[in-house]
Amino acid sequence: MEIKRVPISEVEVWEKNPRNIKTKELQRLQREIQELGVYKPLVCCRENGKWITLGGNMRLMALRKLRRKEVEISVVCPKTEVEKIKYALSDNDRAGEYDEQALAELVYPHIEEINLEDYKIDVGEPIDLKNLIEYFGPNLNGSEDSKYKNMPDFVEWKSKSELLKEKKEIQDKFKAIKQIYCSFSGGKDSTLALYFARKIYFPKIPVTAIFVDPGAEFPGLSVHAQKTAKPWIAISRW
Secondary structure, eight states: OEEEEEEGGGEEEOTTOOOOOOHHHHHHHHHHHHHHOOOSOEEEEEETTEEEEEEOHHHHHHHHHTTOSEEEEEEOOOSSHHHHHHHHHHHTOOOSOOOHHHHHHHHGGGTTTSOGGGOOOOOSOOOOHHHHHHHHHHHTTTOOSOOOTTSOTTOOOOOHHHHHHHHHHHHHHHHTOOOEEEEOOSSHHHHHHHHHHHHHHTTTSOEEEEEEEOSOSOTTHHHHHHHHHTTSEEEEEO
16 A cells, blocks of 8 residues: 555545535534644555545545645555545545543543534434445435344434425424523533523524422532523522
8 A cells, every 4th residue: 555645636535435524514624634734644545647546535635625726645556446435435435433521531630721513423323334334225216214133232323205205393482482491500411401592592582491499409509600690590589
């Protein structure tokens, strides 16, 4: 395997690449590259005088947006279409998983120095490609509503028609909402819940935080609650 630097004009995205990216995420990737550089070469093979990107298509798109002239590539020589797919899958494979608490403890002391919105993490459980194909494979042949008994227990697969129906039902329910009440204790969980309620609904829908003071709370908690949630808080005392 050879690593080399080539003109970006000679590098193309793989037309069969199964990954895509939204504009906002592409812009986030551009910012990361500007700050940290590109420390992982693209995985490319040579075809018809061009370098075809099997791994790193999103990075290539971001580099083009940044008007970079050259790019570092790792040269591979797949002999078949199957080998191309394997390289693409391997480049995007997810090994290991985050310990959420350890990650939070690692980052928290530096939150003033890191733009947290610029980094997305995946804390879900990976799905075997076998299970994915067993679900979607028949759908490609027109069977939309099939479900398969061998899917992992933690995955609830639904057909496109089922999801669209649920989406409409949820949208109709949200249209009927006139007021949001958010239980607020002053702790981190309820603070986060209130934050998201305000971010999603306010000011289109009024948001009221409900804090109940039974008279046995720690000194200053009700003051803290008022400062944190004001002016979205209604205090109830027993």
